[in-house]
Amino acid sequence: MRKKVVIAIGGNSLIRDESHQRVEDQYEAVCETARHITGLIAQGYDVAVTHGNGPQVGFILRRSEIAQEVARMHAVPLVSCGADTQGAIGYQIQQALDNEFKKRGMAKMAVAVVTQVAVAPDDPAFQNPAKPIGSFYSREQMEAITREHPDWVMVNDAGRGYRRVVASPMPQEIVEKDIISHLIQAGYCVVGVGGGGIPVVRDAGGILRGVDAVIDKDYASSLLASAIDADVLIISTGVEKVYLNFGKPEEKALDQVSLPELKKYVMERHFAPGSMLPKIQAVIHFLEKGGKKAIITNPQSLEMAVAGRTGTHIQA
């Protein structure tokens, strides 16, 4: 039987560095990631691809605000900025995968599904913005920005610089999960839950309504992996392996980890909130809900990691 894999691509992993933030640069990174994903599909895996949008949703929101400040144009709500990223990044991934399938003579097609993800209207995260989006700023830039925009909440993002944060409620239900499942069964490579999904709440009678937030794509990917009964959850990010004491002289890469060991390392605070910690927690949720295996690695190492030759492997 073919194995079902959910591969979550990090929004930051699509932007190599500050001088490669253009849409064209991102497409190059998407094409490289698509080559490695296609390598896995060619090995016989059924794949659902999810992706982040942290940098991208922040760029769109800022563009909208500047247009409002400079040209008095209408504001774009954050939920629509998220939906925009789902379309734009989903389009790039779909096209890159289709081109890669064609080059390799594979009878396969990718399809990006506009995905809504339900959250609780009273999630405390709405009162405590914590999801970093958009650009990274130096301390001086951050201080100047907060003087100009006192309403912005900014945090130090894992020592990489300061970023604006927005509300990030926990995903509860993937509205289009059955459609995604059917498409995978029908042989399509599905791109879904982009940017963690478009955040919605269910009003009385189950009526859906968009809400301004950015859902963590690792939590949403974990929820998808459980919902479609995936064999493996793979989180593709900026590092080949997860580290203990990351960034310190005594840092140590993790190869194979058990679930209890991983939980112990969380308690010992080895994983930075807002970057590695949500990935680790997403893995824990997946394994606690019956998932068998998760892998964390970078896009270049996807095939090697699935073959067991690199990456951090976490077993239930």
Ligand SMILES: Nc1ncnc2c1ncn2[C@@H]1O[C@H](COP(=O)(O)OP(=O)(O)O)[C@@H](O)[C@H]1O
């Ligand atoms: N313990 C750790 N091990 C490895 N990387 C870590 C660790 N703690 C923080 N990081 C950082 O977290 C980054 C992944 O988070 P982030 O860039 O926010 O993810 P995404 O790829 O989903 O956008 C890694 O590239 C690395 O810089």
Ligand SMILES: NC(=O)OP(=O)(O)O
């Ligand atoms: N939505 C989200 O979690 O995006 P990143 O993975 O880019 O942070």
